[in-house]
Amino acid sequence: MKNIHNRRDFLKKSAYGTFAGIAGVGFLSGCTEKSEEEEEISPAEDLMREHGVLNRILLIYDHYKTQLGQNADLSLAPLLQSATIIRRFVEDYHEKLEEDFLFPRFEKAGNLTDLVSVLKDQHKAGRILTDQILNLSKAKTLTATDAKKLIQLLNGFVVMYRPHEAREDTVLFPALKKIVSSHEYSALGEDFEKKEHQLFGEDGFETMVNRVSEIEKQLNIYDLAKFTFGAQ
Incomplete structure (x- = not known):
């Protein structure tokens, strides 16, 4: 650099x-x-790096699934913070961009309409899951029944969103340039940036990454080396 x-x-x-x-x-x-202008992030790259934030929260959800399954006595505050980021940054912002700017263009072009239909259904299902995760993670203590329910909700979210984001990254986003002009593609990038700044400030993405990092540190899962195969 x-x-x-x-x-x-x-x-x-x-x-x-x-x-x-x-x-x-x-x-x-x-x-x-x-x-x-040459250094501006493309619409696809913008959406894909936001998927990176989502993926890191999925790891946090995985962590809670494991801990709750082992009847661990743990604070739910980091989980509540994570689910709040999912609601505000992923669902209310990232997915809204897809629903307002991407999906209608694919539908109008008659391109990948079956995929878009499934993605829209999964967005709706994800918001229902997040409602319930937020509700349970606000509790001071969980009953055994509630803990079991929370594990199911977290698992349902993770199992749905890993293939969801992977399909968008490898199929939907690369196809966007095929159905819009170069000018329209660049304009989308500007629209995304304006919306991000409007909702989260000039450093919106970086702010969210930092928030997720702090949660990971609270849970002692920030160190990437811990995920290395064979690491103690």
Whole structure:
């Protein structure tokens, strides 16, 4: 990354030294804007990295499934925080983008309509699961019946969303560029960014990643090395 930034700085300085006397500062400004545009995240990449946040919460759900199954005495506060991120960031924002901007375009184009139909049904089912997970994770203590129910809910969410996000990443998102123009594709990226900033601030994605990291640290599952096969 250091080499890339150094090269970028060199190109900017060279452009200024060569052309500033002819085109003035406006030329350099134009180069900067173009560079920023080239570094923008595409709609597909934006959605896929948000899936990364979802996947990390699925690992948190896995952790709670295991602990609850072992009758462990654990705080439900991190689970409540995780389910709240699912509600606000995944369902109310990420999935809303898919439902408002992606699914209608595929339906209008008559492309992957069967897949879109299933994805929409799973969004609805996911929100029902999240309602119940939020409700149970607010309890100070869980009865044995409630703990069993919570395990079932967490498992249902994980089992549904792992293939859900994988199918979107490998089939739906790559197909988007085939049904929209290059201009429309770029405009979608700008729409996504505006919505993210509107709801979560300028560093919305980074904020969510940091929140998930803090939850992982609370649960002692942040260290990636712990997931290495054969690690003690």
